[in-house]
Amino acid sequence: MTTTDKATDAKKASIRLAAMPTDVKNHALKAIAEALENKKTEIIAANQADLADAEKAHLAAPLLKRLKFQEDKIAEAIEGLHSVISLEDPVGVTTSALELDQGLELYRVSSPIGVIGIVFESRPDALVQISSLCLKSGNAVMMKGGSEAAHTNRILADIIAGAGIASGIPEGWLALLEARSDVTDMLKMDRFIDLIIPRGSNEFVRYIMNNTNIPVLGHADGICHVYVDKAADIDMAVNICVDSKCQYVAVCNAAETLLVHQKIASDVLPALKTALEGQGVEIRGCEKTRAIIDVVPATEADWGTEYLDLIISIKIVDSMDDAVSHINTYGSGHTDVIVTADRQRGVWFMDYVDSADVFMNCSSRFADGFRFGLGAEVGISTNKIHARGPVGLEGLMIYKWRLMGTGQVVADYTGAAARPFTHRKLDKKFNG
Numbered sequence: 001m002t003t004t005d006k007a008t009d010a011k012k013a014s015i016r017l018a019a020m021p022t023d024v025k026n027h028a029l030k031a032i033a034e035a036l037e038n039k040k041t042e043i044i045a046a047n048q049a050d051l052a053d054a055e056k057a058h059l060a061a062p063l064l065k066r067l068k069f070q071e072d073k074i075a076e077a078i079e080g081l082h083s084v085i086s087l088e089d090p091v092g093v094t095t096s097a098l099e100l101d102q103g104l105e106l107y108r109v110s111s112p113i114g115v116i117g118i119v120f121e122s123r124p125d126a127l128v129q130i131s132s133l134c135l136k137s138g139n140a141v142m143m144k145g146g147s148e149a150a151h152t153n154r155i156l157a158d159i160i161a162g163a164g165i166a167s168g169i170p171e172g173w174l175a176l177l178e179a180r181s182d183v184t185d186m187l188k189m190d191r192f193i194d195l196i197i198p199r200g201s202n203e204f205v206r207y208i209m210n211n212t213n214i215p216v217l218g219h220a221d222g223i224c225h226v227y228v229d230k231a232a233d234i235d236m237a238v239n240i241c242v243d244s245k246c247q248y249v250a251v252c253n254a255a256e257t258l259l260v261h262q263k264i265a266s267d268v269l270p271a272l273k274t275a276l277e278g279q280g281v282e283i284r285g286c287e288k289t290r291a292i293i294d295v296v297p298a299t300e301a302d303w304g305t306e307y308l309d310l311i312i313s314i315k316i317v318d319s320m321d322d323a324v325s326h327i328n329t330y331g332s333g334h335t336d337v338i339v340t341a342d343r344q345r346g347v348w349f350m351d352y353v354d355s356a357d358v359f360m361n362c363s364s365r366f367a368d369g370f371r372f373g374l375g376a377e378v379g380i381s382t383n384k385i386h387a388r389g390p391v392g393l394e395g396l397m398i399y400k401w402r403l404m405g406t407g408q409v410v411a412d413y414t415g416a417a418a419r420p421f422t423h424r425k426l427d428k429k430f431n432g
Contacts, residue, residue: 007192009172014140028167062250084375097426103406107430112138114194129376187212221332222252229340230261333382
């Protein structure tokens with residue numbers, strides 16, 4: 001089947017899926033969870049084949065870690081599916097109701113976007129998250145995973161698509177693309193695909209954005225910061241910095257740069273050095289940092305680097321203003337954290353840092369759709385329109401205007417004797 005055939009089928013499926021009852025979608029998600037559990041042995045074997053090939057090809061350690069999809073990750077994926085089942089159906093929600101005139105009522109009602117195109121690298125768990133969110137939100141999905149995960153992606157797509165279809169979801173609702181040329185084809189399919197969400201490197205995302213007329217939702221980099229304020233509790237600061245960097249280094253919400261207020265630097269940096277190096281982290285510091293602790297010199301390039309590895313850069317700043325300026329200059333608008341005991345300073349930081357996620361006194365690793373209660377996520381968006389931050393069900397919705405009349409015509413509302421509009425807000429939901 002060609003890419004065009006798959007896109008045509010996905011478009012047809014999206015029309016039917018948009019009006020699919022909640023109980024059918026939830027039943028399908030439950031069936032998918034059961035199928036993943038029942039096929040666990042086959043999934044692990046497929047993933048082992050990918051891991052073996054990746055090791056022979058000397059795949060970078062962060063990508064190798066993302067590629068791993070063994071029993072623990074399968075369990076997490078199944079838990080995520082049950083979480084999505086428990087969420088409210090986002091389709092058909094009335095977000096506005098207005099009487100234009102007696103017997104003429106206008107409703108804005110949430111509806112699926114249509115066909116979502118996803119291009120991602122190295123993470124088979126993303127395939128499960130994306131497909132489940134698309135199904136629940138009534139969207140068809142076309143996915144292109146990285147070739148390094150070919151065996152795992154293929155078996156997951158077969159299991160998920162098959163379980164969905166057996167539960168009443170229309171055929172073609174999920175399509176897996178495998179050839180590199182399929183991405184080029186996908187980018188030209190604005191007749192079929194309504195939104196593309198790329199997940200990968202900065203260079204890769206920029207390529208997608210520059211080579212399609214289809215709207216693109218996503219982020220290029222995850223250059224996240226933790227700023228240790230002069231009013232920070234030192235033990236809290238060390239714990240948050242270590243978790244933000246080390247809990248899982250190969251992800252976009254891991255911290256890459258620590259900013260430390262000069263008034264607390266001599267107290268916190270030795271403890272930070274001990275804790276981070278105890279986790280195997282290489283520290284790169286500015287001159288002021290190196291005057292306090294013995295670390296590798298940081299270069300200008302370090303401030304704009306997403307390491308995705310056990311490396312972190314540290315810079316001492318003179319003020320919170322300087323910290324915010326640094327973040328807004330070098331950051332990627334993803335997730336940035338302040339550690340401070342002064343709530344007013346924390347809120348000021350949140351107001352002036354231009355990022356999708358701004359946190360106070362907690363790890364950057366909380367920037368995640370599942371942890372946000374979104375069930376899962378199709379990705380993180382640093383866009384400033386439509387959806388921002390972790391993109392869950394709501395980010396896969398748009399809306400329709402539904403106008404319910406009783407024979408009205410525009411001619412009655414024009415001219416010298418025009419009938420006036422009432423434009424009265426209604427406290428009611430659209431009832432089909």
